[in-house]
Amino acid sequence: xxxxxxxxxxxxxxxxxxxxxxxxxxxxxxxxxxxxxxxxxxxxxxxxxxxxxxxxxxxxx
Amino acid sequence: xxxxxxxxxxxxxxxxxxxxxxxxxxxxxxxxxxxxxxxxxxxxxxxxxxxxxxxxxxxxxxxxxxxxxxxxxxxxxxxxxxxxxxxxxxxxxxxxxxxxxxxxxxxxxxxxxxxxxxxxxxxxxxxxxxxxxxxxxxxxxxxxxxxxxxxxxxxxxxxxxxxxxxxxxxxxxxxxxxxxxxxxxxxxxxxxxxxxxxxxxxxxxxxxxxxxxxxxxxxxxxxxxxxxxxxxxxxxxxxxxxxxxxxxxxxxxxxxxxxxxxxxxxxxxxxxxxxxxxxxxxxxxxxxxxxxxxxxxxxxxxxxxxxx
Numbered sequence: 001x002x003x004x005x006x007x008x009x010x011x012x013x014x015x016x017x018x019x020x021x022x023x024x025x026x027x028x029x030x031x032x033x034x035x036x037x038x039x040x041x042x043x044x045x046x047x048x049x050x051x052x053x054x055x056x057x058x059x060x061x
Numbered sequence: 062x063x064x065x066x067x068x069x070x071x072x073x074x075x076x077x078x079x080x081x082x083x084x085x086x087x088x089x090x091x092x093x094x095x096x097x098x099x100x101x102x103x104x105x106x107x108x109x110x111x112x113x114x115x116x117x118x119x120x121x122x123x124x125x126x127x128x129x130x131x132x133x134x135x136x137x138x139x140x141x142x143x144x145x146x147x148x149x150x151x152x153x154x155x156x157x158x159x160x161x162x163x164x165x166x167x168x169x170x171x172x173x174x175x176x177x178x179x180x181x182x183x184x185x186x187x188x189x190x191x192x193x194x195x196x197x198x199x200x201x202x203x204x205x206x207x208x209x210x211x212x213x214x215x216x217x218x219x220x221x222x223x224x225x226x227x228x229x230x231x232x233x234x235x236x237x238x239x240x241x242x243x244x245x246x247x248x249x250x251x252x253x254x255x256x257x258x259x260x261x262x263x264x265x266x267x268x269x270x271x272x273x274x275x276x277x278x279x280x281x282x283x284x285x286x287x288x289x290x291x292x293x294x295x296x297x298x299x300x301x302x303x304x305x306x307x308x309x310x311x312x313x314x315x316x317x318x319x320x321x322x323x324x325x326x327x328x329x330x331x332x333x334x335x336x337x338x339x340x341x342x343x344x345x346x347x348x349x350x351x352x353x354x355x356x357x358x359x360x361x362x363x364x365x366x367x368x369x
Binding site for chain 1: 080081082085113115116119122178181182
């Protein structure tokens with residue numbers, strides 16, 4: 001269903017689409033940035049961690 | 062940006078569909094955010110401890126987004142005041158570019174998101190202070206006290222000072238005396254800074270019905286309080302050196318800046334100008350106060366980075 005009013009002029013319609021495109025582009029950049037941020041945090045946090053030694057390996061033979 | 066589409070909801074089209082991303086960005090009060098980022102980043106550098114640069118970036122980002130969320134919630138609540146003040150009438154809500162529920166949802170999502178990321182990526186002490194800073198600004202300052210007391214700016218000063226606590230806690234995981242001294246510096250700096258502005262913007266605040274000190278107690282009392290808070294501020298800025306928490310390179314800078322600040326506050330105290338156009342001393346103090354805080358925190362960072 002179209003949300004555009006029938007009485008819009010061609011100029012108004014063009015401005016509306018331009019704004020919608022700009023919003024969608026900004027949202028896309030935001031989502032990609034969040035993916036990069038969370039990936040980066042994960043890598044940094046995991047790199048800083050020492051894996052726990054399994055109990056069996058830690059016991060003297 | 063094409064302005065041919067009006068900001069007002071037209072023909073049943075939700076106004077948010079007419080809003081640009083810049084309107085959402087304006088909700089975050091980017092100018093206020095700049096100061097928050099700067100002070101929080103300085104606190105992170107000054108705090109003891111090591112931190113991966115990416116996590117430091119994440120911490121600053123969380124603090125900035127939380128400040129933006131608080132700004133959005135502030136604009137959500139104050140749309141009526143903003144509409145009658147010349148300085149704020151063009152903000153997205155009074156201009157009709159966004160509706161209040163959108164601003165509320167935007168603020169809540171950003172606020173909870175920034176606190177969650179701060180807790181998961183850095184530590185929960187910093188996340189807790191971040192949540193406190195948002196709630197303090199929105200609930201205590203905006204909703205509760207701003208319209209009730211002429212000391213609203215003093216309370217607002219605490220809200221603006223929390224980012225240094227968050228920044229310090231993000232690195233150190235605790236908030237020792239030095240963090241609270243930095244908090245006190247911003248807390249005591251805020252009244253002279255904003256009251257200097259309020260003196261030459263008094264008519265605007267009176268029109269909006271906000272009980273700012275110049276409106277409720279007059280220009281003379283405001284000037285007296287500016288001098289009083291400045292006299293409290295300067296010793297606190299020197300305290301880190303006196304207590305051995307910072308080197309005297311910082312202390313020397315704090316003393317020099319403090320003398321200039323006091324001289325300017327004294328000029329404001331002596332001023333009897335009643336028209337905004339004549340308030341030269343007030344405008345000078347307002348502009349210098351921004352430089353003052355930047356130089357003070359810059360000196361603290363230099364003290365930590367350059368000196369052994």
